[in-house]
Amino acid sequence: MKNPCHFASAILIVLVSLITTTFVPGSAFADSLVIGTITSVAGEKVSGATVSAKREGSTITTSVFTDETGNYYFPPLPNGKYQIWAQALTYQTANAKSELKEKSTRYDFVMQPMKNQEDWIRQLPGDEFLAALPGETPEDYRMKTQVRKNCTGCHSASYPLQHRF
Numbered sequence: 001m002k003n004p005c006h007f008a009s010a011i012l013i014v015l016v017s018l019i020t021t022t023f024v025p026g027s028a029f030a031d032s033l034v035i036g037t038i039t040s041v042a043g044e045k046v047s048g049a050t051v052s053a054k055r056e057g058s059t060i061t062t063s064v065f066t067d068e069t070g071n072y073y074f075p076p077l078p079n080g081k082y083q084i085w086a087q088a089l090t091y092q093t094a095n096a097k098s099e100l101k102e103k104s105t106r107y108d109f110v111m112q113p114m115k116n117q118e119d120w121i122r123q124l125p126g127d128e129f130l131a132a133l134p135g136e137t138p139e140d141y142r143m144k145t146q147v148r149k150n151c152t153g154c155h156s157a158s159y160p161l162q163h164r165f
Contacts, residue, residue, distance in 0.1 A: 032100035034074040036107040038066050038086050045070030046111055049088035056081040089123060090114055 034053060038046040051072045052063040066072045079100050084107055086094045091111035098105065114120045121129070134140040 031079040032077050032102060033104045034077060034082075034084065034100065034107060035104065036072055036109065038070045038072065038088070038094075038109045038111060040091070040111050041113065046088050046091070049086055049091075049111070051084070051086045051109075053077060053082050053084045056083070086111065090120055092119075 036051070038049045038051070040046055045066075045068075047066055047068045047070055049066045049070070049072075050063055051066065051074075052061050053074060054061040055078065062074060062077065064072050064074055077100060081099045082097070084096045084098060086109040088111055090113060092114055094109040094111055096107050096109070098107070114123070124132070130144065133144045135144050
C-alpha cells in the first residue's frame with residue numbers, strides 16, 4: 001500500500017472486524033467437551049458407533065464415531081441444552097438430554113440389542129442390505145440387479161429398501 005491513509009484504513013477495518021466478532025455479547029462460544037464410552041449390555045466396548053449431539057433450537061447436528069475401545073469425544077460445543085444419542089448396527093438407539101454448562105461432561109451409553117429382526121433389517125445401510133439379498137438362482141440374481149439398476153440411479157441404496165418391509 002503506497003498511501004499511509006489506505007494502510008490506516010485497512011488496519012481500522014481489521015480491528016473493527018476482530019472486535020465485533022470477538023466481543024459480541026450473547027454469542028455462542030465453544031465451552032464444553034462431551035466425552036464418554038459406549039458399551040453393550042454384556043459389557044463389550046462398541047466400536048464404530050455414531051454419537052450425535054444437537055443443541056436445542058439449532059438445525060446443526062454434530063456427530064462423531066467411537067474408536068476401537070468404545071470411547072468418543074466431541075470437539076468443544078457451545079453451552080446449552082442438548083439432545084445426545086448413540087446409534088450402532090444391531091443396537092437400539094440410546095438417548096440422553098442434558099444442559100452443558102461444565103468444561104467437560106461425560107455420557108456413557110449402554111446399548112441394548114435389537115430384539116425385532118425387522119427393525120434390525122431397516123437399520124442396515126442399503127449397500128449391506130443389497131449384498132445380503134439372495135442371488136443363487138437366476139431369478140434371485142435378476143431381482144437383485146433390478147433393484148440395484150432401477151432404484152439406485154437417483155437414490156442411495158437405502159431409499160428403495162426402506163419401503164420394502
